[in-house]
Amino acid sequence: RWARHDRRGPELFDPGRAAEERRRHRLAAEMPAALDRGEFVLHYQPLVRLADGVTIGVEALARWNRPGAPGPQQFIQVAERTGLIHRLGRALLEQACREGAARSGDLLISVNLSPVQLADPGLVATVADILHRTGLPAARLQLEITETAEALPYRAALIALGDLGVRLALDDFGTGYSSLAVLTGLPFTEAKLAAEFLAGAGHGGVLRHIVEACHAMGMTVTAEGIETAEQEQILRDLGCDHGQGYHLGRPAPL
Ligand code: C2E
Ligand code: MG
Numbered sequence: 001r002w003a004r005h006d007r008r009g010p011e012l013f014d015p016g017r018a019a020e021e022r023r024r025h026r027l028a029a030e031m032p033a034a035l036d037r038g039e040f041v042l043h044y045q046p047l048v049r050l051a052d053g054v055t056i057g058v059e060a061l062a063r064w065n066r067p068g069a070p071g072p073q074q075f076i077q078v079a080e081r082t083g084l085i086h087r088l089g090r091a092l093l094e095q096a097c098r099e100g101a102a103r104s105g106d107l108l109i110s111v112n113l114s115p116v117q118l119a120d121p122g123l124v125a126t127v128a129d130i131l132h133r134t135g136l137p138a139a140r141l142q143l144e145i146t147e148t149a150e151a152l153p154y155r156a157a158l159i160a161l162g163d164l165g166v167r168l169a170l171d172d173f174g175t176g177y178s179s180l181a182v183l184t185g186l187p188f189t190e191a192k193l194a195a196e197f198l199a200g201a202g203h204g205g206v207l208r209h210i211v212e213a214c215h216a217m218g219m220t221v222t223a224e225g226i227e228t229a230e231q232e233q234i235l236r237d238l239g240c241d242h243g244q245g246y247h248l249g250r251p252a253p254l
């Protein structure tokens, strides 16, 4: 169950790693009851149209509402390994759609999906059911799928989700595995450029071509991790459509 992708030969006993394994097992054991108690909540970070500064949507980000709890990077990974991600992911999606539907207007609600959820044959029906029950129009839901080797084989699921009328964003674009060729025929409506991209981007160069290539493929582009006014200006000048980052707004309850 605890897959080791980093096994490279005989393993020596490593007390640091053993402690880490114990911590993960403890988290794994605690999470189901925490989910039942409603301890997993969502914060929302603004998605801003760079041309005019209007908030066109929010990204839902999971938080474990308990003192000293780990961040989502850790607890989502644990949930993926134990399979709890299916129940947790459904609960978070439903919470986001319900909170989004309660807001009037056309604010886009963007929710992260794990590649493990993509592998669930019931996912498309679950998403359709949640939209139906919460009353959120499909066009106001965006699903973010991180660009990983695990996510991209699920072409049929991605296409079926697109057919529901929800938007699909390729998250952390530029950190992973996809060549632009892999994306052809997939209904991604948006590419979210990883913050790491920004750091080395300077005043354009490669970044300008990436924005243009995404546009040519029919995707809008969001830059993640905008932390300064200068970065915001550079990205606006590059024709980047949307921005997200501490400079534009921090994650907070809706
Ligand atoms: P992500 O989807 O790429 O989300 C963006 C992350 O960048 C968030 O971290 C956000 O708080 C952070 N961030 C936003 N602006 C800035 C900035 O200006 N500077 C820096 N340094 N960071 C910024 P967070 O909330 O800790 O989430 C981490 C990752 O955990 C997410 O990355 C996503 O992959 C995963 N995650 C979070 N919530 C969920 C969820 O509900 N379901 C799933 N499957 N994954 C989730
Ligand atoms: Mg995301």
Ligand code: MG
Pocket: 112, 146, 171, 172
């Ligand atoms: Mg992500």
Ligand code: MG
Pocket: 171, 172, 192, 224
């Ligand atoms: Mg991201």
